[in-house]
Amino acid sequence: MALPMKLLLLSAFLPLLLLQGAARSASSASASPAAGKCAASSVEVEQTNTGEKVGYDPVFEVTVRNRCACALRGVHLRSEGFASSVAVDPRLFRREGRDYLVGDGRRIEPSAAFRFRYAWDRAFRMTPAAVQDDCS
Numbered sequence: 251m252a253l254p255m256k257l258l259l260l261s262a263f264l265p266l267l268l269l270q271g272a273a274r275s276a277s278s279a280s281a282s283p284a285a286g287k288c289a290a291s292s293v294e295v296e297q298t299n300t301g302e303k304v305g306y307d308p309v310f311e312v313t314v315r316n317r318c319a320c321a322l323r324g325v326h327l328r329s330e331g332f333a334s335s336v337a338v339d340p341r342l343f344r345r346e347g348r349d350y351l352v353g354d355g356r357r358i359e360p361s362a363a364f365r366f367r368y369a370w371d372r373a374f375r376m377t378p379a380a381v382q383d384d385c386s
Contacts, residue, residue, distance in 0.1 A: 293314060295312065307370050314358070322358045327376045331374065343366045
């Protein structure tokens, strides 16, 4: 009697366990960068004071690096109140709506970076706002 009961329970729960395992595999596969899920958090923004000055303003170099396994394009940064006392090449960094587009929206390969410079009395906080992955 105990053996048929165990078989009955096993046959009832085995499909549920298999479905749960399949769902877990599918969600982890879709979360991998190669599956097209690069997020804004895949972008690293680093600023360094170059030691140069324009008038009294220090010059900062910003490096925007792709840390995703896929290429990225349309990388946007958020930087409230951004200003520069020197012109920033708009092909490298320009305002689009509320955010700033990096590198004219062009593709940034994995581990590659775009750089630009600006000068102001302080460094501005810059955070990744949006990206489009290009996992083709």
